[in-house]
Amino acid sequence: xxxxxxxxxxxxxxxxxxxxxxxxxxxxxxxxxxxxxxxxxxxxxxxxxxxxxxxxxxxxxxxxxxxxxxxxxxxxxxxxxxxxxxxxxxxxxxxxxxxxxxxxxxxxxxxxxxxxxxxxxxxxxxxxxxxxxxxxxxxxxxxxxxxxxxxxxxxxxxxxxxxxxxxxxxxxxxxxxxxxxxxxxxxxxxxxxxxxxxxxxxxxxxxxxxxxxxxxxxxxxxxxxxxxxxxxxxxxxxxxxxxxxxxxxxxxxxxxxxxxxxxxxxxxxxxxxxxxxxxxxxxxxxxxxxxxxxxxxxxxxxxxxxxxxxxxxxxxxxxxxxxxxxxxxxxxxxxxxxxxxxx
Amino acid sequence: xxxxxxxxxxxxxxxxxxxxxxxxxxxxxxxxxxxxxxxxxxxxxxxxxxxxxxxxxxxxxxxxxxxxxxxxxxxxxxxxxxxxxxxxxxxxxxxxxxxxxxxxxxxxxxxxxxxxxxxxxxxxxxxxxxxxxxxxxxxxxxxxxxxxxxxxxxxxxxxxxxxxxxxxxxxxxxxxxxxxxxxxxxxxxxxxxxxxxxxxxxxxxxxxxxxxxxxxxxxxxxxxxxxxxxxxxxxxxxxxxxxxxxxxxxxxxxxxxxxxxxxxxxxxxxxxxxxxxxxxxxxxxxxxxxxxxxxxxxxxxxxxxxxxxxxxxxxxxxxxxxxxxxxxxxxxxxxxxxxxxxx
Numbered sequence: 175x176x177x178x179x180x181x182x183x184x185x186x187x188x189x190x191x192x193x194x195x196x197x198x199x200x201x202x203x204x205x206x207x208x209x210x211x212x213x214x215x216x217x218x219x220x221x222x223x224x225x226x227x228x229x230x231x232x233x234x235x236x237x238x239x240x241x242x243x244x245x246x247x248x249x250x251x252x253x254x255x256x257x258x259x260x261x262x263x264x265x266x267x268x269x270x271x272x273x274x275x276x277x278x279x280x281x282x283x284x285x286x287x288x289x290x291x292x293x294x295x296x297x298x299x300x301x302x303x304x305x306x307x308x309x310x311x312x313x314x315x316x317x318x319x320x321x322x323x324x325x326x327x328x329x330x331x332x333x334x335x336x337x338x339x340x341x342x343x344x345x346x347x348x349x350x351x352x353x354x355x356x357x358x359x360x361x362x363x364x365x366x367x368x369x370x371x372x373x374x375x376x377x378x379x380x381x382x383x384x385x386x387x388x389x390x391x392x393x394x395x396x397x398x399x400x401x402x403x404x405x406x407x408x409x410x411x412x413x414x415x416x417x418x419x420x421x422x423x424x425x426x427x428x429x430x431x432x433x434x435x436x437x438x439x440x441x442x443x444x445x446x447x448x449x450x451x452x453x454x455x456x457x458x459x460x461x462x463x464x465x466x467x468x469x470x471x472x473x474x475x476x477x478x479x480x481x482x483x484x485x486x487x488x489x490x491x492x493x494x495x496x497x498x499x500x501x502x503x504x505x506x507x508x509x510x511x512x513x514x515x516x517x
Numbered sequence: 518x519x520x521x522x523x524x525x526x527x528x529x530x531x532x533x534x535x536x537x538x539x540x541x542x543x544x545x546x547x548x549x550x551x552x553x554x555x556x557x558x559x560x561x562x563x564x565x566x567x568x569x570x571x572x573x574x575x576x577x578x579x580x581x582x583x584x585x586x587x588x589x590x591x592x593x594x595x596x597x598x599x600x601x602x603x604x605x606x607x608x609x610x611x612x613x614x615x616x617x618x619x620x621x622x623x624x625x626x627x628x629x630x631x632x633x634x635x636x637x638x639x640x641x642x643x644x645x646x647x648x649x650x651x652x653x654x655x656x657x658x659x660x661x662x663x664x665x666x667x668x669x670x671x672x673x674x675x676x677x678x679x680x681x682x683x684x685x686x687x688x689x690x691x692x693x694x695x696x697x698x699x700x701x702x703x704x705x706x707x708x709x710x711x712x713x714x715x716x717x718x719x720x721x722x723x724x725x726x727x728x729x730x731x732x733x734x735x736x737x738x739x740x741x742x743x744x745x746x747x748x749x750x751x752x753x754x755x756x757x758x759x760x761x762x763x764x765x766x767x768x769x770x771x772x773x774x775x776x777x778x779x780x781x782x783x784x785x786x787x788x789x790x791x792x793x794x795x796x797x798x799x800x801x802x803x804x805x806x807x808x809x810x811x812x813x814x815x816x817x818x819x820x821x822x823x824x825x826x827x828x829x830x831x832x833x834x835x836x837x838x839x840x841x842x843x844x845x846x847x848x849x850x851x852x853x854x855x856x857x858x859x860x
Contacts, residue, residue: 179630182607190615194594194626202594202626202645208551212596212627212643218634219600251537251545253555255598255641257562264525272533283537283545284555287522290637291561298598298629298641300555302545 178510196419197315198244198404199303208250209303209312211241217295221379222340227263228270229346229379230297235274237406238299239383240459244404246313246392247303249278249385254285255298262295278385309392313402318420318464322400324481325471327384327461330409331441331448332434334455335371336378338444344375351375367443370436377434381459387475391463400464400483408456408508414489416462423488425501426481453491454507521853539762540658541587541747542646551593552646552655554584560638564722565683570606571613572689572722573640578617580749581644582726583802587747589656589735590646592621592728597628598641605638621728652735656745661763661807665743667824668814670727670804673752674784674791675777677798678714679721681787687718694718710786713779720777724802730818734806743807743826751799751851753832759805760832768844769824771836796834797850 186192194200199211215234217223235252242249252275258264264287272282280301290296318324336344343354351372352358358368384404391399403416409431417424431452441448464483471477491504529535537543542554558577560566578595585592595618601607607630615625623644633639661667679687686697694715695701701711727747734742746759752774760767774795784791807826814820834847 182611182630185608186611186615189612190625192625194624195628200594200596200626202551208545210594210596210627210643210645212598212641213629214598214600214631214639214641216600216631216633219631223634251543251553253543253553253643255555255557255643257557257559257639265528268525268529269532272529281537282533282535283543284553285538286556286641287525288557288559288562290559290639291566292635292637294633294635294637294639296557296600296633296637296639296641298555298557298639300553300596300598300643302553 180510198241199247201312207304209242209245209247210300211238212298212300213238213241214296214298223293226347227267230295231267231271232274232380234297234299235271236381236383237459238301239278239385240381240404240406242301242303243383243385243388244313244402244461245303246306246309246388246402248306248389249280249301250304251283251302252280253283253300256285257288257290257294257296259290259293259295306389306392309389310395311392313388313391313399313463315401315403315416315419317399318401318416318422318483320422320483320485321467322464322483323467323479324424324426324483325463325465325477326432326480327387327463327475327477328458329432329434329437330405330458330460331452331455332374332437333378333381333457333459334451335437335440335444335446336374336376337457338446339371339375340378344371346375346379363443366436367439370434370440373434374440378457381457383459384461387461387471387477390471390475394469402461402463405458405460405462406456408454409458409462410453410504411506411508412462413504414506417487417489420483423484423486424481425484425490425492426504428491428493430478430480432478450507453504456509523853541584542590544655550647552585552588552590553643554581555641555643556581556584557639557641566636569690570610573638574610574614575617575723577640577642578614579724579726580802581642582621582728583724583747583749585644585646586726586728586731587656587745587804588646589649589652589731589745591649591732592623592644593647594626594645595623596626596643599628600631600633600637600639602633602636602638649732649735652732653738654735656731656734656742656806658744658746658759658762660742661744661759661765661826663765663826663828664810665807665826666810666822667767667769667826668806668808668820669775669823670730670806670818670820671801672775672777672780673748673801673803674795674798675717675780676721676724676800676802677794678780678783678787678789679717679719680800681789682714682718683721687714689718689722706786709779710782713777713783716777717783721800724800726802727804730804730814730820733814733818737812745804745806748801748803748805749799751797752801752805753796753847754849754851755805756847757832757849760830763826766827766829766831767824768827768833768835769847771834773821773823775821793850796847799852
């Protein structure tokens with residue numbers, strides 16, 4: 175039996191030269207003009223079976239663009255491998271994918287189409303990024319150093335709340351979100367809760383990659399921004415990865431974590447722990463990055479400082495009521511792709 | 518309902534700028550230093566479910582390398598996206614993949630691992646190729662012109678015969694091939710038939726990409742080699758693609774098609790039509806290419822001239838007994854990935 179994903183990577187690194195692997199995208203050639211990333215979206219793992227092919231296409235693209243954002247790269251070329259069952263509407267899928275590429279100046283440069291043996295749908299996108307105008311360097315996971323502040327590019331946990339709603343029957347169709355029975359009928363639950371639920375479902379299905387934030391970071395003086403990663407597998411797990419790559423620790427403040435409007439009551443209505451979703455829910459697709467204490471990202475990006483990079487290897491979270499109090503080690507909760515699910 | 522793959526591509530071309538698509542790999546940037554190709558291998562579509570993960574890895578790599586061979590490119594970087602069921606032996610898969618990369622100086626530069634919802638196994642590899650030493654240009658599908666001779670880099674049909682044997686129960690395990698009941702017991706069938714059957718199964722599961730032949734073609738004076746494509750979807754279909762890209766026709770000679778030793782009796786024993794498998798069986802992974810009539814590839818590559826490029830758009834096959842006689846139009850038989858199966 176194999177262990178988790180991080181175990182497998184450690185085993186591979188001991189046996190093989192995998193020095194190109196370790197960031198959200200690979201730089202090719204080393205330090206060279208391209209970064210490359212690959213991500214799959216699988217029905218039943220990353221999105222509900224039966225999701226509109228147009229939405230599958232848009233989510234596939236958004237998730238991959240988020241990896242380019244984390245490198246500070248501008249989208250350039252895409253390669254698609256698509257395995258779809260009989261009857262899949264390829265034209266709807268491609269029309270949506272190619273239309274979504276246009277505003278990003280992304281060009282589909284190749285692909286591979288297959289019909290799978292069953293009802294499964296697997297879409298794998300390989301994206302090439304190039305340097306954005308004024309970009310001086312790629313963002314890496316390894317650049318964090320003690321004393322830097324740790325920032326989040328947006329709210330966390332909301333996407334996971336959306337996934338819980340989808341598990342209970344929420345759907346997006348023709349641009350409108352239908353909530354599970356009881357959420358939308360005006361009886362009992364406040365209107366604001368239904369609105370928060372709708373936003374969460376949309377956030378889950380159609381994340382917005384933070385490309386411009388990545389470009390801003392890539393335009394700072396080399397060495398000024400520390401490290402960057404996109405939060406796909408959960409804030410806690412991805413923070414551990416950033417710290418491990420940098421040989422540093424971190425201390426975050428639970429009270430500083432940015433939550434979407436209505437997120438806490440939404441979690442309560444779902445019977446979910448808001449902090450747990452924020453730390454380990456995953457699929458947030460916001461950037462987690464560090465900057466020298468004197469530098470802050472422009473307000474327009476809506477970033478939030480959530481903690482500090484520390485010496486050593488300890489990753490901890492300071493909590494106040496209602497989340498308990500004092501600092502405790504932060505477990506690397508979140509998705510492991512071999513033992514659980516997404517990204 | 519969508520039509521076939523070539524229909525879909527035509528529809529996409531009418532609506533979107535897909536000018537980068539049309540060869541076995543894409544040149545990035547246009548005319549630039551990289552070619553990139555992506556191919557998937559799916560359990561139940563491209564190989565039997567339950568195939569040893571090491572063999573899946575080796576086949577995945579070989580099939581993708583064949584696309585680089587068709588461009589005259591040298592392997593450089595690989596990106597893997599792997600969706601596997603619970604219990605899949607990732608270490609066995611990766612150890613085989615990485616070991617197979619070494620002789621090709623290919624480096625794994627990134628990847629994405631997922632657990633699928635069911636028992637499906639989908640492995641998608643994106644390969645980057647660079648110019649081989651002395652390579653002056655990329656091989657294209659569009660370079661054929663009337664009067665050039667048409668060549669095959671090796672035998673066709675054998676891989677499809679191997680697939681028929683696998684469908685009937687042949688297996689490769691621990692380096693040894695087990696044939697279906699009745700094929701291997703020394704009663705009735707000659708020993709040479711079992712040997713041909715074993716070679717066919719091995720050829721199907723472990724094709725050998727013709728990289729050195731591709732490099733030789735890429736080292737000829739630009740314009741000297743005409744066009745090249747790898748035969749993955751069937752000689753007939755891939756020849757039609759080469760001719761369509763070149764705006765030319767072709768006439769091939771059925772009697773000149775190279776067959777593996779024992780292929781014709783093997784087909785007879787399988788109840789299959791040898792010519793049909795040779796023309797439409799697919800997954801041969803040999804190069805189909807054109808050269809000026811005065812130029813022939815070195816003998817060591819074992820290439821065979823099979824016909825001529827003609828003016829116009831007609832693709833025909835000249836047959837003699839036992840395949841009928843006279844010239845007839847060659848139907849683009851072979852795999853369509855949306856309506857049937859491989860590459």
